Amino acid sequence: xxxxxxxxxxxxxxxxxxxxxxxxxxxxxxxxxxxxxxxxxxxxxxxxxxxxxxxxxxxxxxxxxxxxxxxxxxxxxxxxxxxxxxxxxxxxxxxxxxxxxxxxxxxxxxxxxxxxxxxxxxxxxxxxxxxxxxxxxxxxxxxxxxxxxxxxxxxxxxxxxxxxxxxxxxxxxxxxxxxxxxxxxxxxxxxxxxxxxxxxxxxxxxxxxxxxxxxxxxxxxxxxxxxxxxxxxxxxxxxxxxxxxxxxxxxxxxxxxxxxxxxxxxxxxxxxxxxxxxxxxxxxxxxxxxxxxxxxxxxxxxxxxxxxxxxxxxxxxxxxxxxxxxxxxxxxxxxxxxxxxxxxxxxxxxxxxxxxxxxxxxxxxxxxxxxxxxxxxxxxxxxxxxxxxxxxxxxxxxxxxxxxxxxxxxxxxxxxxxxxxxxxxxxxxxxxxxxxxxxxxxxxxxxxxxxxxxxxxxxxxxxxxxxxxxxxxxxxxxxxxxxxxxxxxxxxxxxxxxxxxxxxxxxxxxxxxxxxxxxxxxx
Amino acid sequence: xxxxxxxxxxxxxxxxxxxxxxxxxxxxxxxxxxxxxxxxxxxxxxxxxxxxxxxxxxxxxxxxxxxxxxxxxxxxxxxxxxxxxxxxxxxxxxxxxxxxxxxxxxxxxxxxxxxxxxxxxxxxxxxxxxxxxxxxxxxxxxxxxxxxxxxxxxxxxxxxxxxxxxxxxxxxxxxxxxxxxxxxxxxxxxxxxxxxxxxxxxxxxxxxxxxxxxxxxxxxxxxxxxxxxxxxxxxxxxxxxxxxxxxxxxxxxxxxxxxxxxxxxxxxxxxxxxxxxxxxxxxxxxxxxxxxxxxxxxx
Ligand SMILES: Nc1nc2c(ncn2[C@@H]2O[C@H](COP(=O)(O)OP(=O)(O)O)[C@@H](O)[C@H]2O)c(=O)[nH]1
Numbered sequence: 001x002x003x004x005x006x007x008x009x010x011x012x013x014x015x016x017x018x019x020x021x022x023x024x025x026x027x028x029x030x031x032x033x034x035x036x037x038x039x040x041x042x043x044x045x046x047x048x049x050x051x052x053x054x055x056x057x058x059x060x061x062x063x064x065x066x067x068x069x070x071x072x073x074x075x076x077x078x079x080x081x082x083x084x085x086x087x088x089x090x091x092x093x094x095x096x097x098x099x100x101x102x103x104x105x106x107x108x109x110x111x112x113x114x115x116x117x118x119x120x121x122x123x124x125x126x127x128x129x130x131x132x133x134x135x136x137x138x139x140x141x142x143x144x145x146x147x148x149x150x151x152x153x154x155x156x157x158x159x160x161x162x163x164x165x166x167x168x169x170x171x172x173x174x175x176x177x178x179x180x181x182x183x184x185x186x187x188x189x190x191x192x193x194x195x196x197x198x199x200x201x202x203x204x205x206x207x208x209x210x211x212x213x214x215x216x217x218x219x220x221x222x223x224x225x226x227x228x229x230x231x232x233x234x235x236x237x238x239x240x241x242x243x244x245x246x247x248x249x250x251x252x253x254x255x256x257x258x259x260x261x262x263x264x265x266x267x268x269x270x271x272x273x274x275x276x277x278x279x280x281x282x283x284x285x286x287x288x289x290x291x292x293x294x295x296x297x298x299x300x301x302x303x304x305x306x307x308x309x310x311x312x313x314x315x316x317x318x319x320x321x322x323x324x325x326x327x328x329x330x331x332x333x334x335x336x337x338x339x340x341x342x343x344x345x346x347x348x349x350x351x352x353x354x355x356x357x358x359x360x361x362x363x364x365x366x367x368x369x370x371x372x373x374x375x376x377x378x379x380x381x382x383x384x385x386x387x388x389x390x391x392x393x394x395x396x397x398x399x400x401x402x403x404x405x406x407x408x409x410x411x412x413x414x415x416x417x418x419x420x421x422x423x424x425x426x427x428x429x430x431x432x433x434x435x436x437x438x439x440x441x442x443x444x445x446x447x448x449x450x451x452x453x454x455x456x457x458x459x460x461x462x463x464x465x466x467x468x469x470x471x472x473x474x475x476x477x478x479x480x481x482x483x484x485x486x487x488x489x490x491x492x493x494x495x496x497x498x499x500x501x502x503x504x505x506x507x508x509x510x511x512x513x514x515x516x517x518x519x520x521x522x523x
Numbered sequence: 524x525x526x527x528x529x530x531x532x533x534x535x536x537x538x539x540x541x542x543x544x545x546x547x548x549x550x551x552x553x554x555x556x557x558x559x560x561x562x563x564x565x566x567x568x569x570x571x572x573x574x575x576x577x578x579x580x581x582x583x584x585x586x587x588x589x590x591x592x593x594x595x596x597x598x599x600x601x602x603x604x605x606x607x608x609x610x611x612x613x614x615x616x617x618x619x620x621x622x623x624x625x626x627x628x629x630x631x632x633x634x635x636x637x638x639x640x641x642x643x644x645x646x647x648x649x650x651x652x653x654x655x656x657x658x659x660x661x662x663x664x665x666x667x668x669x670x671x672x673x674x675x676x677x678x679x680x681x682x683x684x685x686x687x688x689x690x691x692x693x694x695x696x697x698x699x700x701x702x703x704x705x706x707x708x709x710x711x712x713x714x715x716x717x718x719x720x721x722x723x724x725x726x727x728x729x730x731x732x733x734x735x736x737x738x739x740x741x742x743x744x745x746x747x748x749x750x751x752x753x754x755x756x757x758x759x760x761x762x763x764x765x766x767x768x769x770x771x772x773x774x775x776x777x778x779x780x781x782x783x784x785x786x787x788x789x790x791x792x793x794x795x796x797x798x799x800x801x802x803x804x805x806x807x808x809x810x811x812x813x814x815x816x817x818x819x820x821x822x
Contacts, residue, residue, distance in 0.1 A: 012527040041795070068664075082685055084664040085657050087710045094528040096708055099664075108685055115687035236541040241574040249571075251538045251689075280569040292537035294572070305545060329685050343690050346545070402688045411694040413684040 014217060017098040017113040019141070020123030021133035025154045029123065029192040030086055030099060031064030033214070036199035039088045040067065064193075068099060082109045092218040106133075107140060107362060107376040111327050111416055114144035115402065118222040121150045121213070126159035126189070130172045136363050142182050143325060143365075143378070145398060145418070148220055149177070151187045152213060156205065157194060163207040180365055188213055229397055230314025231255030231263070234345035234390075235307045239294050247278055247294040248303055253345065253399035254392070255311060257287045257295065262312040265303045266390040271312055273298040289399075306347040308390040308400070316400055319422035320388045325360070326353070326373065326381045330407060330414030334373035337504040340414065342385060344403035350386040351405070352508070357381060371501060382423060394418035441521035447478050449518040473523060480523040483510055525720050532713060533566065536705035538689060539668060540570035540652070543703055544577065546669070546693030547650035550703075551643070554580040554607070556592045557769045558725050559654030559706060561599075562714055565723050566705060567652075568603060578652065579606040581642055585634035586611060587622060587771035589747050595726045602724075610642035622773045623752055630771070640676050649700040650693065658710045668707045674698035715792055719785045728766045729788065731780040735759040742776035 020026040034040055040048070044067070052063040068086060086097040098113035100106075114120065120141040124134055141149060151173050159165040170187040177185055188197055189208055196202035199214045211219070232253045239247035261274050275296040277284040287293045295309060303309065310316055328334050334353060342351035359370040360378040373379050394401030405415030442449050452469075454462040466482050473480040485506075489496070493509055496502040525533065543550050552567060554560050567576040582596060600607035612620075615633040622630040643651060657663050669691045671682045675698075684692050693701050706714070718725060735746040737757045744751065746759045751773060753759075764777035765788075782791045 013531045068661075082665070085708065086664060087658045087708070089710075089712070094713075112685050112687050116689075236538070237544055237571075239571065239574050245573060247573075249541055251534060278573070280572040290531065290534055292534040292541075292570070341694070343692065398688060402690065404687060404690045404692060406692055406694055411692070411696065412682075413687075413692045416685070416687045 013094050013096065014119065014220070014222060015096045015098065015117050016119040016121060016217065017100060017110075017117040017141070017146070018121045018123065019100055019110060019113075019137040020154075021131070024123040024125050025065075025192045026099070026123050027065035027068050028063075029121075029152065029154065029190070029198065030097060031067035032192050032195050032198050033097075034067055034086065034088055035064055036195055037088050037090055037214070061193075083113045090214060090218055095217065106136070107327060107378065108329050110137065110140045111144055111329075114141050114146050115398075115416070117141075117144075117146055119148040119150065119217070119220060120146045121152050124151055124153050124169060124173070126153050126155045126165055126169065129169045130176060132363050134173070135176060138177065138182060139180060139362050139365050142180055143360075143418070145394060147184055148222065149182060149185045150213070150216060151185060152192075153187060153189050154192050156189045156196065157191045161189075161191075161204045163205075166208070186210070186216055188216065229254035229392065230311035230316075231257050231261070232308055232310040232316050232392070232397070232400060233257065233293075233295065234347070234400070235303055235305055235309060236346050238304055245296075246300070247296050248309060249292075249294045250309075250346065251292045251399075252287055252289050253308075254289050254397050255314070256289075257293070258285070263297070263309050264312045264315055265297075265301050266308045266310055266315065267318045267388045268302070268307070270299075270301045272301050274309075308345065310390075316390050316392045316397075317422050318388050318390050319424065320385045321354070321382065321423040322391065323357075323380065323382050323420045323423060324403075324417040325378060325394075325420065326383075326405075326415055326417045327378050328373040328375055328415055330412060331375055332407075332414070333375075334415060335501050335504050336371075336381075337501060337508050339386075339408065339508075341406040341408055342383070342389075342403050343406065344389055344391060344419075345400055347389050349389060350408075351383050353381045354384045355382045380420075381417075383417070391419050391422070393421055395420075438519050438521070441519075445479050445521045447521070447523060449521050450523060451514045451518050452523070453514075478523055479521070481517060483513060483517075485510070488513075526716070529713060529717050529720065532709055533569070533717070535689070535708065536566045537570040539691070539703065539705040540567055540576075542689075542691050543650055543652060543693070546691065547701070547703075549646070549648050550578045550650040550652060551581045551608075551646070551648040552576070552578050553639070553651050553653045554582045554596070555654065555769075556582065556588070556596045556599075556726060557654070558714055558718060558729060559656065561723050561725050562709075562717055563652070563654040563706060564599065564603060564605075565721060575604060579608055581608045581610065581648070581651070583635055583638045583642060584609050584611045585630070585638070585771050586616070587630070587634075587750075587773060589726075589728055589745070589769065589772045589775075591728050592726055592769060595724075599724070608642070608646070610638055610645075612638035612641060614641075621750075622771060623750075627774050631774075643676070643700070649695065650703055651700070652703045652705065654706050655704050656706050656709050656711070656714075657704075666704065666707065668704055669693050670702045670704070671695065672700045672702065676700070712789075712792060715785070715789050719789060726769060728769060731763050731765040731783045731787075733761040733763050734777070736762040736764060736777060743778070744775075745772055745777055747772040 018026050018030060048062055048066055051066045084099045086099060088095050098117055100109040100113040122134060122137050124130060138149065153166055153169050166189045174185065188210060189205055190197040190213060192198060196204050197212045201212055232255060233250045234253060235248045236250040239249045257274060257277055259274050259276050262271065263274050264271050275298045277287050278294040278296060308316060336353045336356055339350050339352045342349050356370060356373060357380045358367040361368050362378055392400040401419045403417045404413050407414045454466050456462055463484060470480050470482050488510055493506050496506050571577065580600060612634050620630055620633045657666055667683055667686050671684065673679045673682055695701060736743050737746060737759050743764055762779060763781060765780045765782060766775060766777050769775060780791060782788045
């Protein structure tokens, strides 16, 4: 290796996000980082000088905000930009910056950026101090498990570079952060336009002796956190080049994998040992969280995509009901009871929200009552999945605790959630195996059980057709049964009204009864 | 040994490749022969090892690629044992479309963009994996890793989905599809450092060598065959050059350089003052041209 490429080695990756409300100087700050660290090429700089003369807000100086403000045109076209990513590197580290536009859709955008960030830089205008948006940004970052917060108190030049102003804002922020339970805060006074305390110290604030923004970003330690968790790897793909090789490919979510260790395949619970860790670069002695590997097991156990291979001694939980924070990203409101597709690690299952316990005010994290969840709202909910899933609480493991909800019809990603805890262990209520199976019952009746759903507007003749068909089936010697919507509302569903939420629950119950009847062999 | 940040980027790209298999019924790797494509293939080999990647390669041949690129393409597919499908827009050939007769914009649209659509439709590929990076251009900074395409390959802003954690949603209906970019978070420097660390073969055009060059509109064009119409007064001269990106030879500018080893290329890049896109005629066509090309399905 040449010295030039080794000088930039082994600094690891730091993913961080920037948040601030409009005009706090976020774009200027990012532009300043890129510029001072020499990440701007001459041809880009030439374009920037032209643009600054045309659209700049900084008089004769070049407007560094324009380096990253490439999004204006899209905004005008009504294209939603949730996050823009920027890249830069210093002698010590490589950085990925998730830049989230502050205005509309802030919750959705911030949550997206925060989900991939280890650190958040929250901008505060020194003239305004801690405002509602500051609280909001901090609360969302905290909720998404961002463990390091940097408060960049910007435009210090407009506050006379005064230490008193900085100290007052810091005290104010720290008090509020304590209420939310946010630890790990670093406050830095900066002037993004001139570049003070960003990449270089400058002479304007001699009273400040802490690190510059870059010094802090270069040295902050983001390891730790989920250190104590046992080994777990969600299976992404079964790797079967030939009959003698059956590997399970995936990215390790937590802990350390070592050949010889006892492991369990979840949710089935089958026990075995890890035989080998295979990669393109040869077999490995160990693999850690974040590594993409292929595992070989001692025994011929069945595992497929969605299963989790984990340390037998310290395994994730299995449940089909859990409590979670849910952020709504869909244009249509979330309705309890409606089935969505849930993706958690590599698992995909049908799931629904059973209860919306309360909404969360993102400015204060206070609880608010509510029955529906609209775009950009956050709530604490209980969810139920059609099949048990393997998970760990989000606070312990982002990989096994995060999930998204997908609308089954539009295929849009409509929700993002963070599991707090399981409500019961699925193993406590595992299904009773019943000796006689569905096929046997159907055989006894000499028919193929199925469910026929008549749907249409009220008064369109559903019941008439259903009745005629039912008579005909009876004549043919079949055993059928009609679940009439109106009749069901007199008994099973008499507690339900006609709100959207109740309609969803009405359909869910009828579908469950229909399922039991087909299992019983009926039409 | 890879540096930590390259290890992390590599693992992320492998994860994305494996997710594609779950989210797509019929994926294909868009192989463009350049350095990013070389890295992409290397990562595909790693993602599925010891199996071969269960994904074929597709090259959209505009018939104006450097000859060395085509030779490298065929040798690479053979070396890795991968299926390579080459598609040429025959309709464009029949109409005699070319960069000199029709200009770069029409040529690229017909031979590349339309050619790509034809090839994807012909086989029914629902996922095209490409080597594009977010750092290539300002407007790509917000591109998703899984970028959804409506029927007709249209990039519809409303269809783009929020991407949280590493949970990708590639669910789509018939006729719809996606483009997937496993190198989204890589920079040009990362790509080169990775090529060095992993000894990945690349097209020799990336290395400096005396080549026959004419200078036109400030661009150094290589006379790769006799189809380049010389303008009055133009005479090819041997100059020591290399290429930072590769495409159709009449649309790709060379840079003067002495960097003839991978190490020298990285040194040059670290000292470089020009972005890699500066040599591409296609970006300069009109402001926001990348944005437009994406909507039309170029990516
Ligand atoms: N005086 C002063 N102005 C600043 C500073 N940082 C940014 N600005 C100005 O504040 C305005 C808004 O900045 P911009 O970066 O576009 O804000 P954004 O909306 O948060 O991205 C611009 O006119 C900047 O030039 C600073 O440190 N001092």
